[in-house]
Amino acid sequence: MRFDAQTLAARRARLYEQLGDGAVMILRAGAPKMRSHDTDYRFRAHSDMVYLTGFEEPDAVAVFAPGRSAEQGGPFTLFVRPRDPKKEQWDGRRAGAEGAVDLYGADRGYDLAQLDEELPKLLEGASELHIELGRDSAFDAKLHCLLAGLRRRRGKPPANPSVLRDPRDLIQAMRLVKSDDEIAWLRRASEISAEAHTAAMRACRPGMHEYELQALIEYIFARRGATAPSYNTIVGAGANATILHYIENRDPIADGDIVLIDAGCEFNFYAGDITRSFPANGKFTPAQRDLYQAVLDAEIMGIGMCTADNSWLDVHEATVRSLTQAMVDMGLLSGTLDELIETKAYEKYYMHKTGHWIGIDVHDPNPYYAGGHAAKIPNGAVQTIEPGLYIPADDESAPAELRGIGIRIEDDVLATAAGPEVLTKACPKAVSEIEALVGSGYTLTLP
């Protein structure tokens, strides 16, 4: 288990307080997904499940019922795969029902096979049920059947919860402001991700393939103890950099290309997310440099706005304004600034938002709106700032020297009472730093 028992117990105590005694919440880890024939993708448990239980095995179901006293079994029940020496020899260890209690702090642990019998007992009499529907149709059908049964018990009053709610509303709000230990893991994920980007810039030279830089980046992630990339690594050279989520990474890198790398690692479940864009040969052309500097200016301004006075939308709108002015100055757009923003003309070259919350999910699904308004950035929240400009290679309306260039610059920023702190600051981004770094050489040392 990667979170200590106290951390998990404290998270559950906060959840119970918000749920109240009449409510029950069900969370599921999810099932493995087939990659090819009889081989699955590596399993990663649902982030809310991990956040509240630390349990990483597939198929597990957690039930939280704050109103259940110790005599009634306690509030936390975990249904897990049974111990099975033969299966464990092939596919890895299982905690089993006993381990759910002894290792994960559940008040009761059961084999998954007992879910149909035990779940109605846990739900009986609850006024409110928090359950995410629409993820697994077989589970949804089972639950509807169970709720109908609780409703029509003969000779007894109905015992079904009358309100169904989505658990994400509560948990994702809890996850917005990070604790000190979460910030430490995000900081480490950012440091490792920064080291990997710096190594890729050092190693790059024209003639290499995109996948060679991907390999170096993911080597450093693994070597530093990160468990995985927190999303598919993007290495796009030349016009590939204009595709936002380009993950093929198969092409050669040509002299004169800009290489865009968007990569981050997952450390103890917490994500890093960095983008750097640099000239493959170590020297920006004047046009590449103008485009790069426009994005960097917008990014630095956006980072400076990551404070409790602003909402994420304030940051986005200011970034759009800065980039749109730059697009006019560089001959990409013509018209008045207000008109180009009002008509969203800038979306031709800047089509995504300026950032997202980051945490145990790379796109941490914390609330973006509160009371109908864009959420302010609380101290302790972490977000990315990632403006970009993407000029398609076949865009005949763009100045010829700008066509086929994609630039994005992305850092992870913690809002604090003392101002924004850039967790990814170890990764260079000034033009002079990048030009000194690219191609300076990286020697892969194995201990």
Ligand code: GLY
């Ligand atoms: N790599 C995904 C993102 O930057 O949001």
Ligand code: MN
């Ligand atoms: Mn991002």
Ligand code: MN
């Ligand atoms: Mn990214």
